[in-house]
Amino acid sequence: MAYIAFSRKYRPKDFTQVIGQEAVVRTLKNAVELGRVSHAYIFAGPRGVGKTTISRILTKCLNCKEGITPNPCNKCENCLEIEKGSFPDMYEIDAASNRGIDDIRALKENINYAPIKGRYKVYIIDEAHMLTREAFNALLKTLEEPPPNNIFILATTELHKIPDTIKSRCQIFLFKPPTTSQIKNYMKNILENENIPYEEKALEVLAENSEGGVRDSASLLDQAVTYGKGSVKLEYVEEMLGIVPKNLVVRFLQRIKENNIQKLITGIEKLDKEGYDLNVFWKQVLQKLHEELINISINEKGEIFDLEDQKALIYIVEIFNQAYNQAKTNFSPKNVYQLALLKLKFIPSLKKIEHILQGDDIPSVQLTSKKEAKESASKKISEEKKDDISSIIEKIRKDIGGIVASTLEKSKIEETDQNFVIYLDSSIASFIKDKLSQIEKYFPKPVQIKDLKKEKKQKSKKRDETVDKVLELFQGKVIKYEEE
Ligand SMILES: Nc1ncnc2c1ncn2[C@@H]1O[C@H](COP(=O)(O)OP(=O)(O)OP(=O)(O)O)[C@@H](O)[C@H]1O
Ligand SMILES: [Mg+2]
Ligand SMILES: [Zn+2]
Secondary structure (H helix, E strand, C coil): CCCCCHHHHCCCCCHHHCCCCHHHHHHHHHHHHHCCCCCEEEEECCCCCCHHHHHHHHHHHHHCCCCCCCCCCCCCHHHHHHHHCCCCCEEEEECCCCCCHHHHHHHHHHCCCCCCCCCCEEEEEECHHHCCHHHHHHHHHHHHCCCCCEEEEEEECCHHHCCHHHHCCCEEEECCCCCHHHHHHHHHHHHHHHCCCECHHHHHHHHHHCCCCHHHHHHHHHHHHHHCCCCECHHHHHHHHCCCCHHHHHHHHHHHHHCCHHHHHHHHHHHHHCCCCHHHHHHHHHHHHHHHHHHHHHHCECCCCEHHHHHHHHHHHHHHHHHHHHHHHCCCHHHHHHHHHHHHHHHHHHHHHHHHHHCCCHHHCCCCCHHHHHHHHHHHHHHHHHHHHHHHHHHHHHHCCHHHHHHHHHCEEEECCCCEEEEECHHHHHHHHHCHHHHHCCCCCCEEEEEHHHHHHHHHHHHHHHHHHHHHHHCCCCCCCCCC
16 A cells, blocks of 8 residues: 555544644634634644645535534545545635736636535635735735635735735634644554554654644654654654753753863763764753753752752853854854853853843952952952051141041042052142142152043943953843943
């Protein structure tokens, strides 16, 4: 017997066999039952999720010889012909190849004839968004007031390309991709029906890795059965998909938790050498991280991470997502991923980074370079010296006068190894400069006067560089900027 692909063999024959699309199915069944079927529908959604399938089922509902019914018999001549695509009152028009005004004109002539065999003529216009503007215009009037017993279904993967004037004359149904567990059950049903042995875990992996539609998952299953020589086992499925065994992914996440950058980087190196597709692996990691985040927000605990890691995890996922997108176009995905892992080094200072992104407390942010550590240490010392300086100012107050003293009091005074630096607003600097020789005597080291504004400018420039670095690292943006 000739081999028939699962997707064709298991195309749903009625509404009960449709996977997902609950809202669409429910509304259409009710419409049929209540005699409220519209004359124009738009079925919009991704590829292989049931737009054509449901169009045909609706055609059966309206034309089954047993009468108009939400449960067509699937035995009568009409049902069988619709199934095969040979029913004379069902027109499947591919707008990708019949996009012009002439095709629509032909269609408009056709609608004036009565149905040949059934009760309704159904026009299924596939890829409807491909019609030309003229063709759409020609269709407008027809959609508004079609002769009775004509039904139009415009199927499209790109709803946004359908003109509003058309949309407003149709009932729109949005088709959604099925969930992973719906796909898994769908595969299970097929395998059980075919008496093909399978491992539950293998189906999970297949379902997780089939992108989107039911058609795609059916072909993936086909492929897996062939690859596994008549059975569906985890080991073969992983091999076929080029994916890394789950326990390795879990171990990778554990290293992230330990912040063991070195092991993570050598891990990537190893997988690459063993011939794994790093993009596939990275996607697995992202999936698992996402799972962890969801578990943390629901149960306060994941398999590997806890509530306290939540914030860090969000940053990690962001960095990893970015890397995943970059790796697709980079000459070396390995390099991109290793760089992303290096960025994890900065995760421990997340709290501070958060502050920067909010704009407060900027100068205290240190990406702990040696120089900066030194700076902060000297700051501490200067705190201790504050007392010394105030006693100096007290003496100046007595000897030189209150105005000079209070000016100094309000100013920033720093002690360096060689001297004291007084930062003054330029408007007052000359006043104090005149008194410099008098003041200096009270200080144990030479005194220098600097313009406060100039200094501030330089400092804030330096600060911007730090912020820029962090912003670049996390692709963040400054939400609030505060003056010191
Ligand atoms: N919701 C579903 N339930 C069960 N099987 C489905 C479903 N959607 C798709 N399939 C399977 O996928 C195959 C293709 O589905 P269908 O032709 O209805 O997709 P479509 O949405 O029209 O896609 P396209 O945009 O590519 O035309 C069907 O033969 C069927 O086996
Ligand atoms: Mg289709
Ligand atoms: Zn029938």
